[in-house]
Amino acid sequence: MKFQAIKGVRDILPPESALWNRVEQAARDVFGTFGFAEIRLPIFEQTELFVRSIGADTDIVHKETYTFQDVPTEIDALKKVMRVSSQDFLTLRPEATASVVRAYIEHGMQTLPSNVKLYYMGPMFRRERPQKGRYRQFYQIGAEVLGTSDAPGIDAEVIEMLMAFFDRVKLKGATLYLNSIGCKQCRPVYVEKLRGELQKVREQLGPDSQRRIETNPLRVLDSKLESEQAIIEKLPRIAEHLCAECRAHYDDVKRQLGLRGITYQENWRLVRGLDYYMRTTFEITAPGLGSQNAVCGGGRYDGLVELLGGPATTKGIGFAIGTDRLVLSLQESGACETPGGLDVYLAWFGVAAQAAAIGLARRLRDAGFVVELPAVEMKFGKSLGLADRLKARHALIMGEDEVAAGVVTVKHLADGTQQKLAEPELFSYLRAARNG
């Protein structure tokens, strides 16, 4: 029996893991400067939370969640025969917005001053067929703003923060797409009009789009089928059907993006797949990702807090970055430098030198240097050979001669030069080398 990782999940190995850490640290740094604080969330929730928020008819909830009964013992299994409540079902989170909103309500955060700004990062789970940039356990970095205000300035600042983050991690070729999909007053009117128009051209559409006429007409708009493109271009557009409030909100979001110098592309065909979105929606794509080229999706969800039992006056907006895809794009652009590696390899020879080397290694590590200390004695040539293959910058040589003289030999491995130094000089030499 040979074990392997289950379908759609994977190990993130060094040196790639270093890039992940850099990306996540950049998010903490940038989001922090915008006044966001981290919320750490559970990885599973009551199934009902996701059904209510994301929508029972969406594919995500309908067939892509990992859902299981919370019955750890046989006694519980017997009980379930008599009573199965919806609370007995748990689901591995397919996204985190629902959890953030649940936590917001549960902890009464509406009493906190102003709007609450939170960010999170971690794994999500959807049981889909894996492909490039899509995994069953995938990672998201996201942020949410929850509170009584739905000012367009919030939308614009959230997007500004997002672009600042992508700038920080040096993502190349990011494109921001923007749209407004209206509110629960004006969107249904538009959807019905769209459905009516789609019925007229039904025969010209593929089977997937024909099915969507009933299930979700908006999704026809982002069909990738070449044969449908001309038809879709002639369909009615939501921008022409927004109510006055949504129209004004959308216009002001665009104005405020302009104030922040953010370039974007309006895309009337940009619709979000989750039920809770309304008004502002946006998506960011990046190159090098194959077919799944969105690294971030987000939007406004003003009704969600109320839907989940919170105050009706609470509004919300947020986004989620697909970390796997972001890292993939960074790798494809070749922008990821390999991490530093060893500062020193401490080659020791003889019992007395080992004792001295152990002490020196401790003091070097305390000073922040990356030190490799061989666990067993090796031949001279072997030891230096290992130093070379581990890509150490310096080899420190400690043998009988050095111990007797109270020095260490420092060898710069790139050019082969070496010198004998006492410990204080050694430290200043290494510090200078590290900063140079």
Place this chain on the structure above:
RNA sequence: GUGAGCGUAGCUCAGCCGGUAGAGCAUCGGUCUGUGGCACCGAGGGUCGCGGGUUCAAACCCCGCCGCUCACCCCA
């Protein structure tokens, strides 16, 4: 769930028209007992994805299954 392509050493792959498995890189050891990269020599490592069939004989041909990859659906 649907479709296509691919499964041979840790990695990348060769293996012709069927004759019981190879290279490069990597790993370990040696040449080399106070000086690495180089070179040379050697070693370990394989149920040829799994199962069945055809055949005197299957990595190769046929069937089934499993896995991986990419795409569709959907989404980050």
